[in-house]
Amino acid sequence: MGPISTIFWKEFRGFVTSPLAYIFLILFLLWLGVNYFFGNIAAGGSFTGVQVKEASLESLFQALPSAFVIIVPALAMRLWPDEIKLGTLELLMTFPVRPWQVVFGKFLAGLALIAAALALTLVTPLTVQAYARTSHGLDWGPVWGSYAASLLLGGAFLSVGLFAGALCREQVTAFIVALFTCGMLVMLGTSAFLIQSADWFSDIARQISFTVRFESMARGVLDIRDLVYFASFTGLFLFLNVVTLEARKAS
Amino acid sequence: MIDVKDLWKSYGSFHAVVGITFSVARGEVVGFLGPNGAGKSTTMKILTGSLLPTAGSVKVAGFDVVENSLEARRRIGYLPEHTPLYADMTVKEHLNFAASLRGMSSGRAKERIDAVVSQTDLGPKWRAPVKTLSKGYRQRLGIAQALLHEPELLILDEPTVGLDPNQVVPVREIIRGVGRERTVILCSHILSEVEATCGRALIINEGRIVADGTPRDLASGLGVATLEEAFRRLTAAGGAA
Numbered sequence: 001m002g003p004i005s006t007i008f009w010k011e012f013r014g015f016v017t018s019p020l021a022y023i024f025l026i027l028f029l030l031w032l033g034v035n036y037f038f039g040n041i042a043a044g045g046s047f048t049g050v051q052v053k054e055a056s057l058e059s060l061f062q063a064l065p066s067a068f069v070i071i072v073p074a075l076a077m078r079l080w081p082d083e084i085k086l087g088t089l090e091l092l093m094t095f096p097v098r099p100w101q102v103v104f105g106k107f108l109a110g111l112a113l114i115a116a117a118l119a120l121t122l123v124t125p126l127t128v129q130a131y132a133r134t135s136h137g138l139d140w141g142p143v144w145g146s147y148a149a150s151l152l153l154g155g156a157f158l159s160v161g162l163f164a165g166a167l168c169r170e171q172v173t174a175f176i177v178a179l180f181t182c183g184m185l186v187m188l189g190t191s192a193f194l195i196q197s198a199d200w201f202s203d204i205a206r207q208i209s210f211t212v213r214f215e216s217m218a219r220g221v222l223d224i225r226d227l228v229y230f231a232s233f234t235g236l237f238l239f240l241n242v243v244t245l246e247a248r249k250a251s
Numbered sequence: 252m253i254d255v256k257d258l259w260k261s262y263g264s265f266h267a268v269v270g271i272t273f274s275v276a277r278g279e280v281v282g283f284l285g286p287n288g289a290g291k292s293t294t295m296k297i298l299t300g301s302l303l304p305t306a307g308s309v310k311v312a313g314f315d316v317v318e319n320s321l322e323a324r325r326r327i328g329y330l331p332e333h334t335p336l337y338a339d340m341t342v343k344e345h346l347n348f349a350a351s352l353r354g355m356s357s358g359r360a361k362e363r364i365d366a367v368v369s370q371t372d373l374g375p376k377w378r379a380p381v382k383t384l385s386k387g388y389r390q391r392l393g394i395a396q397a398l399l400h401e402p403e404l405l406i407l408d409e410p411t412v413g414l415d416p417n418q419v420v421p422v423r424e425i426i427r428g429v430g431r432e433r434t435v436i437l438c439s440h441i442l443s444e445v446e447a448t449c450g451r452a453l454i455i456n457e458g459r460i461v462a463d464g465t466p467r468d469l470a471s472g473l474g475v476a477t478l479e480e481a482f483r484r485l486t487a488a489g490g491a492a
Contacts, residue, residue, distance in 0.1 A: 002351075002354050003352055003354070006348065006351040006352045007352075010337075010348055013344075014339060017339065018339075086335050086338070087331060087333055087335030088335045088336065088337055090296070090301045090331050090335060091329075091331055091335045091336075092352075093300065093301040094299040094300055094301050094324055094327065094329045094331070095324065095349070095352045095353065096321045096322075096324045096325045096352075096353065096354070097321075097352060098321070249301065249302055249303045250303045251262070
């Protein structure tokens with residue numbers, strides 16, 4: 001664990017000491033908050049929760065993939081390009097550490113920040129719980145399912161962002177590449193897209209996309225296939241990241 | 252200490268290093284000389300494990316830098332060209348980071364950090380962020396980091412480039428001090444520096460070693476007075492310039 005935790009703390013400290021991380025954190029919370037507020041009004045509820053038949057957080061998590069599509073690549077973009085541009089990658093590679101340890105340490109640091117951002121959104125379910133007029137209060141099963149799904153989704157996006165960063169010297173390029181990739185993976189599975197595409201294509205899109213899997217997990221349906229999909233997707237991109245580092249040495 | 256046999260490094264059809272062979276004994280201070288683009292830095296990157304050779308074998312302290320890369324890297328202290336450092340860290344954080352990445356215990360880290368800070372006279376900048384350091388202090392931090400784990404082999408790639416004369420002198424004194432107890436490779440094209448600090452000079456040109464000996468022998472062997480003239484004689488293309 002030695003080198004991994006060293007890299008983890010270096011990157012985590014880098015996040016919490018950069019103003020950028022806070023800006024994105026605030027935008028993330030605003031985006032979710034605004035969506036939840038209007039989502040519930042549009043659904044016929046009222047803000048005090050009196051008329052809401054069911055204490056639900058569905059609209060909170062509906063907005064989450066679209067928020068992550070922007071926030072996660074923005075967080076990930078600082079992890080590699082600067083190291084490549086400033087030559088610290090070369091320095092890092094002369095320490096007795098293996099590339100996978102560096103990649104994993106960076107990944108965990110990003111994931112910790114995503115987890116922290118998600119933890120801040122707990123305010124919403126706690127408020128709903130406090131104001132819920134139903135006899136049982138909030139049903140926490142789907143809530144925890146949604147949080148687990150969100151963390152898996154964030155991890156998958158992060159692995160894409162890291163890989164994009166390892167290929168690029170410029171943060172902006174890494175950001176745009178990751179933004180488009182993650183955006184496509186979400187868009188492919190939205191109902192608007194699935195309805196208008198041919199059957200055979202929507203079947204494939206449903207399998208590849210994150211959205212369908214995310215929504216089913218967010219409803220509290222834990223399917224082992226969804227877990228395997230997210231884990232192997234993330235693992236694949238982290239592996240590609242390691243391969244990129246090795247290839248850079250051999251180039 | 253270093254054993255390089257028939258080392259090649261090619262980028263596509265361009266050969267940066269063309270089958271060089273040399274060895275360096277423990278305790279030697281060797282100047283690695285050559286014009287820009289001669290293959291000096293490429294060779295150093297291969298020695299330190301940040302670049303893989305195309306062909307040939309490289310051993311550091313008996314460990315192959317490809318097969319046994321981590322063991323070799325544990326024995327090398329390296330100051331890369333242009334001194335890459337993390338700008339957002341302070342001097343203290345940077346040295347702690349390096350110690351932690353080298354797997355030092357906190358007691359040993361503290362002891363070694365104190366030692367290298369006094370050796371390179373970084374005390375006044377202990378809490379300064381790296382981005383605020385002058386070039387001279389950046390260089391000292393780079394060297395301090397390279398010396399942290401008491402490496403058997405110290406490799407410095409152009410440690411005094413861009414420094415003013417007031418900054419050069421202390422850096423050179425550090426190198427001379429280290430050279431008394433460790434094996435040092437000093438890449439440079441400042442010939443007076445090599446003459447002043449190194450017992451042996453290797454001259455590389457277009458990826459090949461073209462001379463190897465004490466600075467004095469290199470000059471007298473070619474019938475010239477200084478290492479500078481020997482360098483010009485050996486590396487100037489077609490006698491131009």
